[in-house]
Amino acid sequence: MTADIEIRNVSKHFGAMTVLDDLSLFIKAREFIVFLGPSGCGKSTLLRMIAGLETVDTGEIAINNERIDHLPPGKRGIAMVFQSYALYPHMSVRDNMAFGLENIGMPRDLIDARIKESARILEMEHLLERKPGQLSGGQRQRVAIGRAIVKEPKAFLFDEPLSNLDAALRTRTRIELAQLHQRLQSTMIFVTHDQVEAMTLADRIVVMNNRKIEQIGSPMEIYDRPATKFVAGFVGAPAMNFVEAMLDRSSRNATARFADGIAVQTEIASDQTIDGKYTFGIRSEDVRIVPAGQGNADGVVDVLERLGERTLVYARLGDGQQIVGSDAGNSRVAVGDKVGLAFDGRKSHLFGETGRAWHAREV
Amino acid sequence: MRAPAISIKGRAFGDRVLLALVILLSLVMVAPVLWVIGLSLKENAELMANPNSVFHAPYTLKNYVNTIGTSSVFVWVFNSIIVSGGLTLGTLILSSLAGYGFARLNFPGRNVLFVIVLFGLAVPEQAVLVARHQIFSMLNFHNTYHGLILPGLSASFGVFLMTQYFKAIPKELDEAAMLDNASRFRTFWKVLLPLTVPAQATLGIFTFLGAWNDYLWPLISATKKDMYTLTVGMASTQTNFAQSEGIGFLMAQAVFAGAPILIVYLFFQKYIVTAVSGAAVR
């Protein structure tokens, strides 16, 4: 029932505009893969191409090694959950789920059995006779998933399915989706612009930007070793700190020097780097707040964000550059204080002019 | 305008003047109808002697009894029901299919064809009347039901209305149906058409009313008395106004013909108003 999906050199144009440029990707069977990227990066288009709702201009898409991009959407053996759910408003939940099975001429008793089973999995037996209009947002979402499950598809496609839910429900549904994947052991492709959804759900994340795939990797790979400056900035909240830097490559590990003389000793191998301008990057949790004068740099606190388990400190360096650091939840630091910032060299990143990234040696 | 939050003397006076004007206008609306109803309840001889007799008894239902007993009004009502009903049904079918086609499907020449259909909105009946009459003469369509129904089927308004309505339905529903293996026709029939019921009601009532009240085409196409529609039939009796049968009888016929449509109006008011407003916001 489950299947792998291969996308080979796929491109897509709308008129003169290129939406996807020579994209290749292999999705393993039973994998939960997330397409992550800002709006307009082509992630939804790619999903709709797999579904058959958009044309593939060049390249091929195959499921289990069989080309499917010439097949109509219904014949591809996939199911899709739309952002708006697209439930048939005049049909009961049961009829919504039965419609696709009736269309392939499945016998009634088999349809009923499938609906019963799916309703049980999703704990919505009591909703079967209702119309979508009588359901809450979360229930509708569940029905949309149910409509996909009954088809027992080779793969599930989700197009930002959580974006219409409120925050609390979104978190809960996220967990349920993860459990569902565990249980069905089915290939799932999930499109989102929300990095938290991507991090929590994905086996692998495909970060997309500007017609291209920026990086494919497990959530922790994406987070710890972002392949490009775009990925580093897009994933993680607050966004990674970026500072323009010159590189001192004289010793084994490179040292980053900021404009006003601040130096950070990284654990990035000098001999891997090349000549040119760099951007130094570091996440807020890797910038510790220390007494003034004891860190790599000193700054004046602009803003404090108390998150409970930690405190985000927005400090301004002498040249006006803002750096977000992190302190204990019960931090005593106050706005206007002068604090020291200690950068963790092992967690430092460097980005070249093309956006390419260098990371610390792996231990 | 909103009711004023604070009552100021000048405003109250202005309100009263406006109210008086509106009441005067509504009297102008109602009085002629009441007059007709009054006349229909009187003996002819008494009316001729003194029209003021309308305001007092004796009243009689004799004119209504005569209407039901003698006039061809039932035949005409029957004809009108066949013609209006047939045209309404036909319009709903053609407009729904074409509306879905134009709103959702792609076929060679679609946009050009839609513009031509829109152009049809600007063609008045009178511009095609003469030629249509000649064509129908050649086909021997005059004095038949299809001769009365067919011209109305060429009206673009329904297609325009349904196209707009189909366009307002989210496209994801079609795509979901496509992923559910439904054919184009099944998507139309099972998924989208049930969602257009409000538009169907609006268009249906609009078409029915228009056909019921149509005068010009039935006048020139249905020339035999037993093929008259109610509108034409009623008009034909007006020629012997106030003479042979008497005013009361004519008025009873008018009430008899007008009351049902007014009752229908009161029932379907909401849809009629939507249809009327929708017709102009095109």
Place this chain on the structure above:
Amino acid sequence: MDDRRATPPTALPAAGVRAASIDIYAPQWRNFIFVAPFLFFFTMLLLVPLFWGMWLSFHKADTFSSGNFVGFGNYIRLFHDKVFLQSVWNTFYFVLLTVPTLALIGLFLALCLNRRTRTAAVLRTLFFSSSVLSVTIVTLIWRIVFIPNVGLLSTIYGWFGATAPAFISDPSLAMIGIAIATVWWCIGLPMMLFLSALQQIPQDIYEAAALDNANRWQTLRSITLPSIKRTFVLVVIVQIVLQFQLFGQAWLMTRGGPNNLTKPIVLYIYDTAFRRWDLGMGAAASEVLFILILMAAMAQYLVTRSKAGQA
């Protein structure tokens, strides 16, 4: 209804042959089936008669045969026919009488009845109710109002010892009588159009004006009327198109008389084509009417298009 097999069975592409990827929105001839039935009737009953009519207008024709080609002969005869010129004038006169009246009374009623009260709802229903009646009933009602002796008008004048004006037989009043009946019949549509325009004005503008201490007259002049300017133009054009087609009222109330003074163009067409059976000339007259209405319809199209004109 069972069309599961509508999509052809999918065969894997033969080796070496690359099947094109599917495009569900590509133009396809079979989609044409949905619009074909309507287009058939539209073509046969509207487009063909439209061009046939143009063709007829250049011929001397009767019911069953189209005779000789006469070039612009019909049009020349038409514009030398005093009755036709009279009917064109009558039509314009009628439009001039009814359209401003309908627009202004319609606007007045809409302004007064745009409230959420029960009375307003009842009155709205009342003012629109005449619109659902057929022209036959409307003219019957108004003839019985205007008729001497038993007429409502003469009865009312009788109470004051006066004689009612003869709205149907007096040459200078006949068209006005038809116009009154028409306004009574048609007032519902302009009122409804203005009402729907008024309801689209956002409430917060009024609230802001109230906070600015604007009185009712100022609010009307500086907020309400500018917001419905486009609707006003639209109503006027819609009414011009409708009233240009005057036929039933004139035919049933006055037969076009006295002295053709209430004979509109459509009645002229009817007389010429279907009573004198001069189809060619009737067709020519209907082309003239068509051009007049088409100009109004074009104006309407332009007004509807320029949404920017709306405040």
